[in-house]
Amino acid sequence: MIPDPLPTLSRVFGFPAFRGVQEDVVARVLAGERTLGVMPTGAGKSLCYQLPSVMLEGTCVVVSPLIALMHDQLRAAEAVGIRAATLTSADQNRAESIARFRAGELDLLYIAPERASTGHFRELLASAPLSLFAIDEAHCVSEWGHDFRPDYRLLAPLMDAFPDVPRLALTATADAHTRSDILQQLGIPQDGLIVSGFDRPNIRYAISPKANTTKQIADVIAATPGPGIVYAQTRAATEKLAEALGRSGRPTRAYHAGLDPHIRQKNQADFVASEDMVICATVAFGMGIDKPDVRFVAHAGLPKSIEAYYQETGRAGRDGDPAVAHLFWGAEDFARARQRIGEVEPDRQAGERTRLAALGALVETAGCRRRILLKHFGEDRHEDCGNCDNCLGSPDAVDATETARKFLSAVFRTGQLFGVGYVEQVLLGQSTERSVDRGHESLSVWGIVDGEEAALVKPVARALLLRDALRTNAHGGLEFGPAARPILKEDARVMLVLPPKRARGGRKRDAGVAANPADNPLFEALRTCRRDLAKEAGVPPYVIFHDSVLREMAAQRPDSRAALMHLSGIGARKLEAYGDAFLQVIRDAG
Incomplete structure (x- = not known):
């Protein structure tokens, strides 16, 4: 008999119910089935293996593509009381983690695909009970995906060595062709595919031709409070943009593979911990960032494909609050993309041209952007979204x-x-x-x-x-x-x-962005408390609580631990660690 996951969901994570297809995915995992979950960023994919890891005997092995992503997820797991560890080249405590794993003292063990595919790791897995294999960013297994990683192809033989251990693959970005390839490569049956809707209704999409790109992005930043990511196409462009945009007074950093590793890591850490920083980066940045409070993503040029665009813009608004995705494109972007297509293998050129044509249709349309985006992933939508620039601005054709x-x-x-x-x-x-x-x-x-x-x-x-x-x-x-x-x-x-002509006047704050209830000083006091607790614990503020939890606190003013427990997102571990501090802030506010 499959155990009821709802009590654990409430006790550990503080959620009264599942969202979207989470319940279906978790049910299959608890039943020992093989599953591929295709769920948009922000839909709670990590919960689909974190929750079973607490309920099942043994350790859940999570394969994740980037060290930074593993460490972010490790912090989030430990914050709710899950026993977790990572095995990466950046860890100083690998011997301790291996000992904990062999002793059955871990719920989660995060590892990169390159390390997971070694014979030594397979021997390690044979020395301890396993509850689940979870393959994060599973589109990396497919040559049709936009982030193909060859080492992902070696995961099926590893998992086949443990045939009784269920396997769960998760991705936010996979069209029908890629989904089929993932199922085949990872040995998951067709009936194990669970696809959630691809829509991210909290993201406002906007696309504009380039004019003065730096000024255009500066306007987005000025109108959008909170952290943001600006994607540029070259390393030099990230540094140039960071320097120019930093003159506005907003803290701004650059991020690309050519930076000194210590500077790059510091810039990333500063961004993750910040509540208002802008980071100008190449597209490599983001997959490794589990930061839910990014309020905008701006592209200073054309992304590689609609799949890449969807994933990159999906790094905004993961907490469910409103966010903005603004793409600035030029004809030269398409010219360069065609030149690149001419340089790839002949058998891939037709597919690349199709991808480029899909991007062209997205940027040129006078209709709803979201409808075109969703249709690309096989999701037909008959009504306009009301939350993209074309729906809101009625451009002329x-x-x-x-x-x-x-x-x-x-x-x-x-x-x-x-x-x-x-x-x-x-x-x-x-x-x-x-x-x-x-x-x-x-x-x-x-x-x-x-x-x-x-x-x-x-x-x-x-x-x-x-x-x-x-x-x-x-x-x-x-x-x-x-x-x-x-x-x-x-x-x-x-x-x-x-596009409709802009009315003259000063910059306005983007109405699509989650406004902090500035008329409620309690909310700001709670944010200050969260900031202090985060600094003391050495974690980003969002690991303590999301803004949505603080807004609910400010609105309901709970006066006891029992009342706090009724707020969504406050589990037993966080209540014990942080509850009294926030209750004191509420009491002090009268």
Whole structure:
């Protein structure tokens, strides 16, 4: 008979009920079944193995891809009273952890796939009882996934050596093809697949063409209180952005693989512990961060795919409070992406082009962004979300086919040798020394764009580059791509999305971001108490309690431990460790 998990859920984690598909996943694990859970970031994937680890005899072995992620999860597990340890190259207490494991004194043991696949580790596993194998970030096992890690392919033989131990794979990011591959690679039956909805309704999606990217991101930061991540495409860009954005007064750090390891680790630790820091990073940053209170993610360029975009933006708002994801893109991003596609193996190029086209559809749409995002993962949604820039701003869609044909004609008649700026000058009839020397002022396309149409030239050029109607050559000149001919022959239309004009005035705080109840001084007093306790314990503030717990405290003003226990997110261990300190703050506030 499968034991009832609800009493343990309440006692250890402080939750009165499961969320989403957690209950279905936990039930299969407790029944000894093999399971793949596909659940969005913030849906509580880690609870699906942490809860069984407390209820089952033996140790749950968790395979996780990054040391930083393991250490974050270790802190969170220990905070609720789970006996946990990690075996990584960064640990000084490996001998102690191995001894605890062999003695049956661990509920959870975290390990990286590279170490898990060794013969020595397999021998270690044979020396102690096991309750469960949990494979976190399971999309890494699939070549179709966006973060393929070859060592994940060696996990199935390891688990096959212990056939009676149930296995649980978890990921937030897997389309149908990747899900099928994960099931096959990890030996999980088709009926073991549990897919939650992919929607993250608390995230507000916004996508804008690049203008002045640094200023655009600075505006996002100014409008959005709380911690944030800015993703840049190069190491140099992360440092440049961090320096520029830091002038606003908000604490800002850079993070990339080229930094001195001590600086990189300190920057990451400072960000994890902070309640308002911005970190400018390459996309490697984030998978290893279990920080629930990130209030915004900004992309200073195009992500690799919709899967990557979904995972990277999913690092915002993991605590369920409102958050913002803002992507800034340029035509040059698509041009570079096409060049990269040409460098991969021929059998992968078609799939990469499909991924790029999906990104193009996402950035170009005048409709609901969330509907396109969810459809990519096989989830049809018939109503608009009401929480993306297009749903909130009603952009105009303009048929710019005629302007596009004029632009293509100008590219052709100037010899497919010049960049966007010069072609624009020709179309607008702006005389330069070069146009005189080349004789271009006598061309039929000279000065054929004027009036209101002139405002369409730059967005048309961007759209033509995005659609592969134009490409840039090695010298920066424009030349025709395969999509040019249908536009010139009027077999294809070019629709432009023009975002609504912003009203003049000062910056406004983003309405989509969780506002701290500033009119309630008790909330700020509770945050101060949490900050002090976190510093004393050497953990990030969110490990003590999330903001949502403090807001509930401030609203309900519990006056006893028993009353505190009724708040969601306060289990027995946290009540014992921190309850009296917060009750004193409430009493002092009167």
